[in-house]
Amino acid sequence: MSERSPRNPVQQIGILVFPDAEELDFVGPWEVFAMAAAVVGDLRVALVAERAEPLRCAKGLRVLPDHDFATAPALDLVLVPGGQGTRAEAENPRLLEWLARTAARCTWVASVCTGSLLLHAAGPGRGKRMTTHWAFVEELRRRAPDAAIVAGPRYVRDGNLVTAAGVSAGIDMALWLVGEIWSPEAARATQRAIQYDPAPPWTAEV
Amino acid sequence: MSERSPRNPVQQIGILVFPDAEELDFVGPWEVFAMAAAVVGDLRVALVAERAEPLRCAKGLRVLPDHDFATAPALDLVLVPGGQGTRAEAENPRLLEWLARTAARCTWVASVCTGSLLLHAAGPGRGKRMTTHWAFVEELRRRAPDAAIVAGPRYVRDGNLVTAAGVSAGIDMALWLVGEIWSPEAARATQRAIQYDPAPPWTAEV
Numbered sequence: 001m002s003e004r005s006p007r008n009p010v011q012q013i014g015i016l017v018f019p020d021a022e023e024l025d026f027v028g029p030w031e032v033f034a035m036a037a038a039v040v041g042d043l044r045v046a047l048v049a050e051r052a053e054p055l056r057c058a059k060g061l062r063v064l065p066d067h068d069f070a071t072a073p074a075l076d077l078v079l080v081p082g083g084q085g086t087r088a089e090a091e092n093p094r095l096l097e098w099l100a101r102t103a104a105r106c107t108w109v110a111s112v113c114t115g116s117l118l119l120h121a122a123g124p125g126r127g128k129r130m131t132t133h134w135a136f137v138e139e140l141r142r143r144a145p146d147a148a149i150v151a152g153p154r155y156v157r158d159g160n161l162v163t164a165a166g167v168s169a170g171i172d173m174a175l176w177l178v179g180e181i182w183s184p185e186a187a188r189a190t191q192r193a194i195q196y197d198p199a200p201p202w203t204a205e206v
Numbered sequence: 207m208s209e210r211s212p213r214n215p216v217q218q219i220g221i222l223v224f225p226d227a228e229e230l231d232f233v234g235p236w237e238v239f240a241m242a243a244a245v246v247g248d249l250r251v252a253l254v255a256e257r258a259e260p261l262r263c264a265k266g267l268r269v270l271p272d273h274d275f276a277t278a279p280a281l282d283l284v285l286v287p288g289g290q291g292t293r294a295e296a297e298n299p300r301l302l303e304w305l306a307r308t309a310a311r312c313t314w315v316a317s318v319c320t321g322s323l324l325l326h327a328a329g330p331g332r333g334k335r336m337t338t339h340w341a342f343v344e345e346l347r348r349r350a351p352d353a354a355i356v357a358g359p360r361y362v363r364d365g366n367l368v369t370a371a372g373v374s375a376g377i378d379m380a381l382w383l384v385g386e387i388w389s390p391e392a393a394r395a396t397q398r399a400i401q402y403d404p405a406p407p408w409t410a411e412v
Binding site: 022023024035063113133135169175176184187191195197198200203206 | 228229230233234236237240241251253260265266267268269270272319339340341360371372373374375377378381382385390393394395397398399400401402403404405406407408409410411412
């Protein structure tokens with residue numbers, strides 16, 4: 001556990017990225033946390049990857065990580081996105097070892113979508129209550145038979161572990177974390193700054 | 207106007223990026239359009255910038271554009287995000303000239319947040335009904351006195367021009383465009399794929 005002021009227990013957020021991570025899974029929370037930093041101050045957000053080289057996301061967007069595993073700063077909150085790449089990374093011992101070691105020192109551990117597969121494979125999700133993208137609930141139940149996989153909620157908290165449903169659910173979870181870590185007022189100011197007053201236009205039954 | 211099948215009038219979407227573009231302004235629509243491509247087929251989405259070099263967004267995320275202005279494919283839909291960088295780009299004749307020329311050949315022209323400043327500066331927004339981020343409505347009214355700037359709606363359509371409110375509103379607008387261009391069923395399938403069933407947790411008055 002890092003040493004932080006009790007008035008600001010989270011000063012450094014790290015978002016793990018890897019090839020074929022799903023774009024909105026991590027850019028939604030990135031935007032929320034980075035906007036929250038403008039509200040609460042003394043908060044940094046960084047992309048961390050196995051290698052500090054450009055990587056191609058699941059839908060083709062190419063991003064540059066800020067740090068590799070060796071040079072990443074100490075994190076207070078680690079967030080793991082989902083995407084097709086989670087299947088390969090679930091077999092990547094270097095990534096799982098970094099995630100296990102990093103999560104053990106974090107105040108909060110979070111995932112979006114199929115990022116929960118990685119949190120389980122790395123250890124922090126073992127035996128926990130978690131969620132994931134609606135289309136991958138059964139896959140997660142098979143891969144994580146010791147965990148309680150909940151379908152339906154936008155995000156699920158179990159201790160310091162918070163897992164969100166698919167893709168866009170990371171925005172709601174990140175706002176919840178801002179309210180829980182700093183204050184509801186900070187979360188509301190962040191929500192206003194990103195004008196998050198959603199109005200899905202085509203009435204899908206999601 | 208490009209020559210496209212009437213059954214699929216949009217085959218190539220281009221999202222303009224520039225230094226200090228706001229991250230979620232363009233990654234929200236990127237995710238929606240790229241997921242829609244998996245539903246409707248025969249659709250590509252690319253990031254276009256003045257130079258095909260890594261650029262730093264408004265909150266620090268670094269992305270790699272797919273094309274520069276010289277090598278970009280013909281576009282059927284161009285989308286302009288907002289962000290602090292729009293103020294410098296509104297004085298960039300190369301960008302404005304590219305945007306004017308490109309928009310004139312597009313079936314649809316769209317912006318998110320303060321991207322509407324650029325659509326006005328480049329020409330396509332002149333005399334049109336538009337919106338922007340709630341905090342920049344007055345600034346846009348000063349910069350675009352010939353346009354009708356509407357505050358309140360999530361997005362505003364005027365002919366083939368569609369402008370969205372701040373940051374997260376680009377997700378709703380992109381879904382609307384998918385429904386309008388292809389079908390409401392395609393938009394609903396896209397919405398389900400990104401599990402867009404938003405539930406803002408802290409009840410801000412946005």
